[in-house]
Every structure is written in C-alpha cells, then in structure tokens.
C-alpha cells in the first residue's frame with residue numbers, strides 16, 4: 001500500500017462529492033417590508049434559494065413539518081432544495097408573509 | 107370630510123374600547139408618532155411581563171418575538187422623528203392607551219399558569235387588532251409626512267403579522 005494509492009483514492013472520493021450538477025443555480029428572494037419577491041419562484045432539485053432580508057426584523061421561511069429557515073435582520077440565509085414539489089412557505093413571526101417555490105425534479 | 111373622519115374614529119373606538127376616540131380632531135404628526143411609539147412600548151412591557159411569568163414555550167417564544175420586533179420598530183421610529191426634527195407630543199389617545207394598558211397589566215399580574223397564558227395571548231390578539239384598526243382608519247390617513255406614513259404602513263403589516271401570530275398561539279393552546 002503506497003501513499004500514492006491513498007491519495008488517488010482520496011481524490012476519487014472528493015471528485016465524486018464535487019461532481020454536483022453543473023446547472024444548479026442560486027435563486028435570490030429579496031425581503032422588503034414584509035414581502036417576499038418574487039413571491040413565486042421556479043427551481044430544480046439541487047438549486048439553492050437565498051433569502052436576502054432588507055428588513056430590520058428577523059423573518060423565517062417555513063414550511064410546516066418541513067423546513068424552517070431563520071433569516072436574521074439585514075442578513076441572508078440559504079436553503080438547498082432537496083425534493084421536488086410545490087411548497088407554500090410563510091414567516092412564523094409574521095404569518096401574513098407568504099411565498100411559493102415550485103421545485104422540479106433534477 | 108367631517109363625516110369620514112368621525113366614521114374612522116367610530117371604527118377605531120369599536121376596536122379599541124375607547125382609547126383611540128379621545129381626540130375628536132385629526133391627530134398631528136407629532137401626536138401620531140407619540141401614539142405609535144406608545145403602542146409599541148405597551149406591547150414590549152406586556153411581553154416582558156409574560157417572559158417573567160409564563161412557563162409555556164410557545165408563549166415565551168411569542169413574547170420574545172414581540173420584544174424584538176417592537177424594539178426594532180420603535181428604534182426606527184425614534185430615528186425618523188429625530189431626522190424629521192419632530193418631537194413626539196403626548197396626547198389624550200396616548201394617555202388613554204397607557205392607562206388601559208396599565209390596568210390590563212395589573213389584571214394579568216393576578217393570574218398564573220395556563221389562565222395567565224390564555225389571558226395574555228387573548229389580549230395580544232385584541233390589542234394588535236385595536237392598534238391595526240387605528241393605524242388603518244385614523245393614524246395612516248392622518249399622517250402628513252410621507253416617511254412617517256410609510257413607516258406606519260410597514261408597522262401595520264408587522265402588527266397584522268403579530269395579530270395572526272397571536273391567533274396561532276391562541277389556537278395551539280386550546
């Protein structure tokens with residue numbers, strides 16, 4: 001067993017982890033004055049949603065029983081989309097804030 | 107104009123149980139700023155009482171949300187009045203709101219456990235409803251300065267969110 005072989009195996013594993021689909025993209029949803037915009041986004045499994053919070057308040061992007069993303073005041077937060085479907089999300093702190101993400105299979 | 111204003115005041119009266127109907131005349135910007143700030147402070151005080159008294163996880167989380175949000179909004183309100191060189195002016199509506207809130211706090215202080223939690227959350231629903239009614243029918247339409255009006259409009263969206271949040275907490279306690 002040479003060191004070289006370990007290194008090779010290691011490279012193969014890392015390479016495998018890194019071979020994410022090239023089309024995966026980041027989609028921004030801006031929060032301004034308690035509004036998610038765009039309100040509805042279309043994405044694919046593997047894409048990332050980035051919420052950019054311009055408000056002085058913390059918000060969440062929550063799907064009951066599924067995800068709960070905390071978005072601090074004046075900060076951003078991300079979520080990698082793992083499964084296909086149509087998801088209505090809302091803010092737990094201000095349930096009048098609503099958005100939707102339609103996720104297609106990869 | 108006279109009719110419309112009195113209708114707005116009547117609507118606010120129904121929702122608040124009186125506090126918003128003290129001033130017959132249309133409130134000025136310095137008075138509006140004072141009323142909005144007072145309403146925020148009242149909710150912060152109520153939330154701090156809840157944090158000290160409650161053991162219910164949902165109620166505690168809600169109260170902490172109220173402190174955080176209303177402190178952030180009131181800080182923004184203070185920054186704005188400073189920038190506009192407006193001095194918030196005490197008035198009968200503010201005084202009446204503060205009096206009602208103090209009475210409510212004394213009433214809540216006597217309760218404990220689930221009875222307290224229920225009464226606090228029910229009052230949060232009612233209080234936000236009253237403030238939202240006054241914002242929508244009286245304070246926002248009366249505001250002259252565009253930036254003040256815009257801050258009140260955002261405030262209305264936040265407080266409507268709180269009202270729904272409080273309703274969710276109330277529903278979960280049943």
Ligand SMILES: [Cu+2]
Nearest residue numbers: 059091093094
């Ligand atoms: Cu929110």
